[in-house]
Amino acid sequence: MKKILGLAAVMVLAMSQLSFSAKSDTDAAVQRLVRVAKQRQAKQAKDAAKGVAVEEEVVVVPVEETVTTSDTAVQDARERAEAARVQAQERAAKAREAAQQRKTKTRDIRAQRRNMSESKMMDVEIQRIRKRVDQINSNIEKFHKTNEMLDQMEQRLDAIQDRMN
Structure with missing residues (x-):
């Protein structure tokens, strides 16, 4: 019983370490496999707590090996952030220009009123x-x-x- 609990604890620890060290932009298939593994671990821990003997069930799922580069995702995110920053700067410049135009317009109107007969x-x-x-x-x-x-x-x-x- 202690061996089973120890094994379950080690597996949970290993999976948590793997999940924390994994990058967040992984494949959907990898995320699905991690979710299935977590469900199995939870089930095994629950069964071990009840005192039921745990038998490991190995299911082989064929997964195509795909190489995903996180560089493109990071680069896309940087480009989007840069575009948003540029847009914000443009909006701020337009707002400053509009405020300046309003100020000059009011000054002109005041000057015209002063100069009126x-x-x-x-x-x-x-x-x-x-x-x-x-x-x-x-x-x-x-x-x-x-x-x-x-x-x-x-x-x-x-x-x-x-x-x-």
């Missing part, structure tokens, strides 16, 4: 007020149209209710 300032203010009045008038027109539509809908509803009764 009283009559020009009055004209600008009158234009601003006219624009706002036009906006309010269009809102009032929309309100009247909506109100008329609601009245018509209420009349139709009343007519339908009269027919129903």
